[in-house]
Amino acid sequence: MLFGIEWDTSSTWAFATSILPILLIGMWVTIQAAVVGFFIALVLGLVWAALKAAPLKIISWPAIVVTEFLRDTPLLIQLFFLYYVLPEFGIVLPAFMTGALALGLQYSAYTSEVYRAGIEAVARGQHEAARALNLSGTRTFTHIILPQAVPRIVPAMGNYLVSIMKDVPLLSVVTVLEMLNVARIIGDRTFNYIVPLSMVGGIYLIMTLIASGAVRLLDDKLPKRGIPLK
Amino acid sequence: MTETGADTIIKFDKVVKRFDTFTVIDELDFEVKRGEKVTIIGPSGSGKSTVLRILMTLEPISGGVVYVDGDTLWHEKGGNGDLKPASESHLRKMREKMGMVFQQFNLFPHMTVRRNLTEAPTQVLGMPKAEAKQRADELLEMVGLTAHADKYPHQLSGGQQQRVGIARALAMRPKIMLFDEPTSALDPELVGEVLGVIRRLAEEHDLTMLLVTHEMNFARQISDRVCFFDRGKVLEQGKPEDLFTNPKEERTREFLKAVLEDN
Numbered sequence A: 001m002l003f004g005i006e007w008d009t010s011s012t013w014a015f016a017t018s019i020l021p022i023l024l025i026g027m028w029v030t031i032q033a034a035v036v037g038f039f040i041a042l043v044l045g046l047v048w049a050a051l052k053a054a055p056l057k058i059i060s061w062p063a064i065v066v067t068e069f070l071r072d073t074p075l076l077i078q079l080f081f082l083y084y085v086l087p088e089f090g091i092v093l094p095a096f097m098t099g100a101l102a103l104g105l106q107y108s109a110y111t112s113e114v115y116r117a118g119i120e121a122v123a124r125g126q127h128e129a130a131r132a133l134n135l136s137g138t139r140t141f142t143h144i145i146l147p148q149a150v151p152r153i154v155p156a157m158g159n160y161l162v163s164i165m166k167d168v169p170l171l172s173v174v175t176v177l178e179m180l181n182v183a184r185i186i187g188d189r190t191f192n193y194i195v196p197l198s199m200v201g202g203i204y205l206i207m208t209l210i211a212s213g214a215v216r217l218l219d220d221k222l223p224k225r226g227i228p229l230k
Numbered sequence B: 001m002t003e004t005g006a007d008t009i010i011k012f013d014k015v016v017k018r019f020d021t022f023t024v025i026d027e028l029d030f031e032v033k034r035g036e037k038v039t040i041i042g043p044s045g046s047g048k049s050t051v052l053r054i055l056m057t058l059e060p061i062s063g064g065v066v067y068v069d070g071d072t073l074w075h076e077k078g079g080n081g082d083l084k085p086a087s088e089s090h091l092r093k094m095r096e097k098m099g100m101v102f103q104q105f106n107l108f109p110h111m112t113v114r115r116n117l118t119e120a121p122t123q124v125l126g127m128p129k130a131e132a133k134q135r136a137d138e139l140l141e142m143v144g145l146t147a148h149a150d151k152y153p154h155q156l157s158g159g160q161q162q163r164v165g166i167a168r169a170l171a172m173r174p175k176i177m178l179f180d181e182p183t184s185a186l187d188p189e190l191v192g193e194v195l196g197v198i199r200r201l202a203e204e205h206d207l208t209m210l211l212v213t214h215e216m217n218f219a220r221q222i223s224d225r226v227c228f229f230d231r232g233k234v235l236e237q238g239k240p241e242d243l244f245t246n247p248k249e250e251r252t253r254e255f256l257k258a259v260l261e262d263n
């Protein structure tokens, strides 16, 4: 029994149908962790990208160092840091938030690169026209450069969403009951691993296909309006 | 404050511009009078664009002083009267005096034509939306694009896009208009409509115009003065009828001969 739901081991089929609701609860946690982590990565990555693009070295340099660090160390180390080290400084987060934050932090380093490439691909003439019209730096970034960068970065961001979903199982090491962790617990208790693990694989396949499809749809629907996309 | 005569609106005083060690503008002295229409001609790489870009504050100078409308452009007066490099707020104030039209138009592709014209007036001048829209529509009428106000730039021809570019710069009510080869990126059949708009502007006598172009006939018709740039200096200048018909310098003659043969 898990989450108050019993399983039925009388046959493979009965077992599978009885654990499906349990796995779906785990799937919901997986989706939440991926979405929250992705959201953090999108926001924080944009902050990094803006800082890295700053003309002042004292602003751009720390951002470069931090994102390099986030990108070049394993997610697991960052996860352990947040989970075991932060409490020593009096910051205790629920396991789920710790996990989502770790995912968001690491992926913010990746998304900041996507933003950077997207932003740099906007023609220099756009910056010059904005400056000639006396638009402020912030206004130029948010209303001239960023809207032209977005259509270029959607496909790459979509890949990271799928990839973040596939990294969620790592959160099981800090006790988050995401889908794979749930499947493992079922296996431990019933000595039947093959059914829950296969089901998790299948559900993952469906989830990633849906996510990629949604991204492609968004990409098609996005107004491009003559923005040159290489 | 005025280091220049009241009728002088632009003055380059021994201005130097280097890219690394490469000197593009070499101790340039150059003046433009209020309301004057000046055409800059010269071979590619002679620093014509750089002069306009320095004025539009897109390119900082390496030496000398630039005056615009009685104030220093790239400098500010310090407490003791010494010149120090201009702050961003000083540059913002100075930039309001000028508008620029680019060879590649540089319209904002994700905004409608009208929005291209209202973005800066509302954001920079704090103009109410309704007023900015009305002004945009007046300008679009002036450049003959009323029917295209709600289109996006890529739906327009090059000539139409450049006319939007001109209207967009005018929307900020500049005293000085800078045109950097406004027709060089256009198919030949579209050049005329853009020159037509510039010609009408040239008839406004308050507006100071600085135009870089290879359209020699047009330059002859609209300019008060033509300057021949060579290697970052004004090699020769004068009234168009003098400079075009009777150039004194050998290099000017060569250049004019080459360009006129091209056309």
Ligand SMILES: Nc1ncnc2c1ncn2[C@@H]1O[C@H](COP(=O)(O)OP(=O)(O)O)[C@@H](O)[C@H]1O
Residues within 6 Å of the ligand: B019, B024, B042, B043, B044, B045, B046, B047, B048, B049, B050, B051
């Ligand atoms: N950002 C830059 N870095 C290095 N060299 C430059 C840069 N911009 C212009 N130049 C050089 O300065 C010279 C003058 O350029 P420009 O003012 O564009 O000439 P023109 O408009 O007369 O063709 C050219 O030789 C060009 O290569």
Ligand SMILES: [Mg+2]
Residues within 6 Å of the ligand: B048, B049, B050, B181
């Ligand atoms: Mg040029």
